[in-house]
Amino acid sequence: MELDALSDALRLAVDPPSGIGVAELQDLVRGDSEEEWDIATAAHHFNISPHALRYYERIGLLSVPRNSAGHRRYDSAAIRRLVFITRMRVSGMAIADLQRYIDLVEAGPDSVPARLDLLMEHRDTLRNQITQLQLSLAATEYKIASYTERPPT
């Protein structure tokens, strides 16, 4: 089911860092919610610093509305964007690539093929990273075993 897949993707996107529920996030991402976050709340939920959030905005990765006092209010659009940004960052995408992708998104539907290229490239990078790490894990486990199963050499 498509909704299940979306649910999974969202779960993956936010489960580890903090305490927000997947259901609530889905509401936010769908735009079903009126809730907006201040910078401290957003920083907490995405497990990054307020400094980093301002930095992302400064370099044009997203734009965030302000309230009457000029304070940032992270609405569902901003939160949706941050879900994507943090996921890509965690998976090792460079900020420059992220910027390229986001520029494509804002360029409209014509950029879909180019976005697909970027995503598929990133997918391959992820697969390679996973393979590398699995090899490293195997080597590390071997080393641990060689220390524990026998007197050290």
Next chain:
Amino acid sequence: MELDALSDALRLAVDPPSGIGVAELQDLVRGDSEEEWDIATAAHHFNISPHALRYYERIGLLSVPRNSAGHRRYDSAAIRRLVFITRMRVSGMAIADLQRYIDLVEAGPDSVPARLDLLMEHRDTLRNQITQLQLSLAATEYKIASYTERPPT
């Protein structure tokens, strides 16, 4: 079999970057080989720059003998150490942690328990990284599918 495990670990350690055979590397690592590498050869086999190799030596990750002309000759001990260093680096271990581990190695057998602690911590880190990346991969594949299976929203 233990030798198979070692073979696997070594294969993992050097196969992707360059063209050296696993068998030859095993010889080198065992100390069975007389072969020594100059810095360019080592850089090539480990797929890093000569600059980085000098840097590793400068910060004390390894020591490398010199020939009569003062040029570095990477012998089997240095190569063995580099196999470990590059594997740990590729798997995301910070250089500072690598230094701590190597200091323990050079402190002698008494440090084995401390080394095990470090290795097990690293193993856990690797497992977490792999999990994260698999989630990112799933999210990316979902996004690709949503672009290709239907008209873009």
Next chain:
DNA sequence: CCTTGCGTTGGAGCGCGCTCGAAGCCATAG
């Protein structure tokens, strides 16, 4: 013999991704 090329050293520089400081605004608590 001399050029070409790879090596050496110490130290400075750089790109990335934040991270922090200074100066100031606004709001709520005492």
Next chain:
DNA sequence: CTATGGCTTCGAGCGCGCTCCAACGCAAGG
């Protein structure tokens, strides 16, 4: 009414991991 604390902006600073530069040495090929 004021003080505290969290937010704002702009710009500078920083830690990591290299990366490069300058000045020089040696060595094999033409």
